[in-house]
Amino acid sequence: MTSAAALRAQLVAKLTDEGTLTDPAWRAAAARVPRELFVAGYFAEVPGSNPTSYRPVQPDSPGWLESVYADETLVTQLDGRIDAGAAGTGPVTGAPSSSSTLPSLVLRMWHQLGVEDGHRVLEVGTGTGYSTALGAARLGSEQVVSIEVDPGVATRAATAIKAAGYHPTLVVGDGLDGYPDGAPFDRLIATCAVRFVPMPWLYQVAPGGRILVTLTGWSFRFALALLTVTEPGRAHGRFLPGYTSFMVARPHDRPPRQSLWLMPGDERPTRIDPALISDWTGGWVAQLAAPSAEQMGSGSHQILSDVATGSQARTAPDPEGGWTVVQHGPLRLWDQVEEAVERWQAVGSPHQEGFGITITEHGQRVWIGHPDGPGWRLPI
Numbered sequence: 001m002t003s004a005a006a007l008r009a010q011l012v013a014k015l016t017d018e019g020t021l022t023d024p025a026w027r028a029a030a031a032r033v034p035r036e037l038f039v040a041g042y043f044a045e046v047p048g049s050n051p052t053s054y055r056p057v058q059p060d061s062p063g064w065l066e067s068v069y070a071d072e073t074l075v076t077q078l079d080g081r082i083d084a085g086a087a088g089t090g091p092v093t094g095a096p097s098s099s100s101t102l103p104s105l106v107l108r109m110w111h112q113l114g115v116e117d118g119h120r121v122l123e124v125g126t127g128t129g130y131s132t133a134l135g136a137a138r139l140g141s142e143q144v145v146s147i148e149v150d151p152g153v154a155t156r157a158a159t160a161i162k163a164a165g166y167h168p169t170l171v172v173g174d175g176l177d178g179y180p181d182g183a184p185f186d187r188l189i190a191t192c193a194v195r196f197v198p199m200p201w202l203y204q205v206a207p208g209g210r211i212l213v214t215l216t217g218w219s220f221r222f223a224l225a226l227l228t229v230t231e232p233g234r235a236h237g238r239f240l241p242g243y244t245s246f247m248v249a250r251p252h253d254r255p256p257r258q259s260l261w262l263m264p265g266d267e268r269p270t271r272i273d274p275a276l277i278s279d280w281t282g283g284w285v286a287q288l289a290a291p292s293a294e295q296m297g298s299g300s301h302q303i304l305s306d307v308a309t310g311s312q313a314r315t316a317p318d319p320e321g322g323w324t325v326v327q328h329g330p331l332r333l334w335d336q337v338e339e340a341v342e343r344w345q346a347v348g349s350p351h352q353e354g355f356g357i358t359i360t361e362h363g364q365r366v367w368i369g370h371p372d373g374p375g376w377r378l379p380i
Helices: 004-017 024-032 064-068 103-113 130-139 151-163 199-204 274-278 280-289 333-346
Strands: 042-045 053-057 074-078 096-100 121-124 144-148 169-172 185-194 205-215 223-231 234-239 266-269 293-298 301-306 312-317 323-328 355-360 363-368 375-377
Touching: 004 024, 004 064, 004 103, 024 103, 024 130, 103 130, 103 185, 103 205, 103 223, 121 130, 121 199, 130 144, 130 151, 130 185, 144 151, 151 169, 185 199, 199 205, 223 355, 274 280, 274 293, 274 301, 274 333, 280 293, 280 333, 301 333, 312 333, 323 333
Parallel strands: 121 144, 121 185, 144 169, 185 205
Antiparallel strands: 042 053, 042 074, 074 096, 205 223, 223 234, 234 355, 266 323, 293 301, 301 312, 312 323, 355 363, 363 375
């Protein structure tokens, strides 16, 4: 069997060849940190299962070490309570609630954060601790603070980080509150997604410092933003190229879905092809317009359901051509989405890297092109 050290060297070589690892300091950190210490077990999806079920894979399972060093995300917890290392052998069901993110994404984000020697970093979301250990290997343990909301996850991460030989400051608590006792920080990196940027972060990162965070909504469309803090409570930034998604911070997560009943409503033709909101950026634009709505369906058949108000919209092809929409409730969800998509199309339908964000004490606004361009306020 190939050794962990050999597999780690192969992964580092692969990420270097692909252009992920461009900084020699991060390449050295990736070569030193043993990912196997941070994956006591993981859940493999059972193909074709409905509802989705998972098979626990333990360290003594064939292929476990090779999976650890594949460039893949490994689910390590379900429903905030079922941990892969203690889940037995039979299939289990649940929603993923913690994971070891694929190494290429972890290292790409550390690169994008732009850390330098001497920087102090707050990491929100310790998770398995692998990213935390990479930060400690690169900057020194004394420069890294990591906060985790789940006590069980935090305990397992602390054990693994210590076993790897690192000793950063580890905190159990709500990362959305940051860590005022350690402020100010030069950088903040979030390994969970949020609906809006928590204001405590904007006071705990020093002016000129950077925040790297994934924004989302209740349709679970994601966009990675790099912000610069301009003064306490204020920041501006741009969204980055590529496709990044993370589990949502628990306080920002969508309420549990109730049974969905399609209600009668007002019908009219649509001005846009509903399939546009199945596109990565098109769906993101739709979510900006209706941030508390959940999107379901595909292609021409889309359903939007607002969990806060009970409002609904559903689309379908029109036999005579085009598409129709039926809307119900106090929010005209499709009107909002349709207008937003048309504004996006009017400026050339750019990918998310054409978007930016401005944060002040008056709110948080995502815009296209420049700060005065078409935009939407995030729900706070």
